[in-house]
Amino acid sequence: MKPRVLFLCTANSARSQIAEVLLRDQAGDRFEVFSAGSSPQSIAPGALEALRTYGVEPEGLESKAIETFRDQRFDYIITLCSRAQQECQNWPGHGVVMNWDYDDPRESSDPKAYIKTLHAINERIKLFIELNSKAGSNLTGSLGAVEFYKALADEIRLTSLLLILQQGELCVCELTCALEQSQPKISRHLAQLRKSGLLLDRRQGQWVYYRLHPLLNDWMLRVLQETAEHSPELLTNATARLEQMADRPTACTPANRSPDTNKAN
16 A cells, blocks of 8 residues: 555656655655656666766666556646646546646757756655655544544544545545435535545546555554444445446546536535
8 A cells, every 4th residue: 555656747757757766766665656657768878877876777778658657647737847747637546746847958958958857856855755654643643543443433524535546546426426425515524534644536627536544554544444434334235326427537537527406525
């Protein structure tokens, strides 16, 4: 359950490759790290040289197309150019989208462009690792056993968590349909779960999606998994209603989505 990170740029030949190598080198035990490009090209020799100069051996790197990962979920999608940022705005199945916009060193006449780009990206990588370390510490430090079980002590909250575990992520309108509850009530319970540290949310257009916190304690995740396995009656009817829901936000492409009066807030 390590958080999954995908770095994107146009060619996947320099910036995103550098970011992938740096994060894997510094925190590969805490993140699953990947990179891809919207129009992949061969890896720039200058990027490989900059990594070696920095002291990291770039072994086994290859350029990959975004489509390689279209059916996968990521906790973080980090774009390193404005074009890639535009192309992944409505990518379903992602968590937090961040844009680190750097000039392409391949287009620079500066002989030190690649190493300068590497150092700039490395500063962001260090900050990213630090912020995630704090997030993990805050979660594990503030959410004890009593608070965890209190969060599960309400049927709406428990069933919402189990549905989100089952589906990967859900928006308020989906949970409203699945649980046959009003939107304000669902939103109130989700806000409690988010405040406790069990859920993270992200906004995509008019919808807000909720997912389990990627740094959730392992034993808490096991409790939820075993509850879902041994209490199927909690999910059977809710899952059936969810599958029959018309115009599910996660079940259609952005181009086909129409405004929904049950939009999340």
